[in-house]
Amino acid sequence: MPSQKPKIAIVGAGIGGLTLWHALRARGLDADLFEQAHELAEIGAAVALSANATRELGRLGLLDAVVAASTEPTELVYRDGRSGARIAAHPMRLGGAYRQRFGAPYCGVHRADLQRALSAGVAPDRLHLGRRLVGLDEREGAVTLTFADGGSVSADVVIAADGVRSVARRHVVGDDGLLYSGTSGFRGIVPIDRLPSLPDPQAIQFWMGPSAHLLHYAIGGDAGHVNFLAVVEAPRAWPHAERGLAPSSAAEALAFFEGWHPAVTEMIAAVAHEARWGLFLAHPLPRWRRGRVALLGDAAHAMLPHHGQGANTTIEDAVTVAELFAAQDGDVNGALAAYEALRRPRTRAIQRASWAGNRALHLPDGATAARDALIAAFPEQFGWIHAFDALAAAKAPLRSAARSATR
Ligand SMILES: Cc1cc2nc3c(=O)[nH]c(=O)nc-3n(C[C@H](O)[C@H](O)[C@H](O)COP(=O)(O)OP(=O)(O)OC[C@H]3O[C@@H](n4cnc5c(N)ncnc54)[C@H](O)[C@@H]3O)c2cc1C
Structure with missing residues (x-):
């Protein structure tokens, strides 16, 4: 088996690309980020960020900076969107319940703070900004990456973490692989002192109603702001196939939440909503890799945000790839095959659960008894998502291969 270190190119310096860079570096492997x-x-x-990701950030020495800029929610609370009644509540920071159960924290963090923490320490000569990938071509064991600026580079292997509208996905599966969910979201960050009607401002809370819900959690080291995502079942078809954002307004956002609890309407009214987000997911892809090009994160498994797992599963992917590259000692094809086999079933299961979660959060009035029972059991039912140890899972097939080799 070859033992030369592969020349690795990562496309996209978002959550996945940056985490992968650190995870490779921690294992003595260098990569260039485009x-x-x-x-x-x-x-x-x-x-x-949930425990399945924060435990990996801890292993990479990146967690302290994230925790310092985060709020750990007191509880996970589900409420009726109109009356505000608490339908179910599960302790998180309270009594140390979440950390005790999962061994790592749950963090609400501004993306700018997360990006700062993830980009700190990336070698400047390895980060190539202003390089938009437009093409990939593989010949004789090398991949050529072509950029919009007309330049190109060559690598032994390419990990494409180029997000939900991935160019590399087209190369790997032949189409854009994206599906509009029929739902869209209004997002915002609001100072807590502008939300006088909000009960439990440091909890992560779902406000649920017919055809819509609003999720929010506090962020920042001082829990001074609340981040929210209000999801509505509209428009039926997304008008701009090539763009994830569409122009909107506060009036349009508020119209979906007429008659809802003032905590919800105050939050939505505090933001101008010049845009709304179309919520897209990746079709279950027939494959995640073509030759020496593999997809990671949203490029491979973009999912609905209802379990808050897009970024978390992306961080799991990054640790898995890095561990397999290091363990396979230069066998790029073996590492990529193991990566795909390990990661597809788990991310597919979470994609499915996120889709089902949307339905449970949007039931019409009068059909909620079964939902309420379901929601009361959510932490038990979905504990497997947070309890997952990506590094241990990546090491497991290697351990069993080593055992069979010594038999
Ligand atoms: C409304 C909403 C709320 C969400 N909330 C959560 C949450 O609470 N928890 C959670 O876990 N996830 C959440 N997610 C999902 C999360 O944002 C993504 O899953 C995560 O960012 C995926 O990481 P990534 O590295 O694959 O992609 P990104 O973080 O999107 O990074 C992709 C990078 O690739 C770059 N890029 C793109 N194309 C090219 C190209 N051609 N050439 C070079 N570079 C390129 C981009 O500029 C970007 O820097 C949410 C998503 C949405 C839409």
């Missing part, structure tokens, strides 16, 4: 943006600047939104 990012289309001219600077790394993430604006206007936050992300919730």
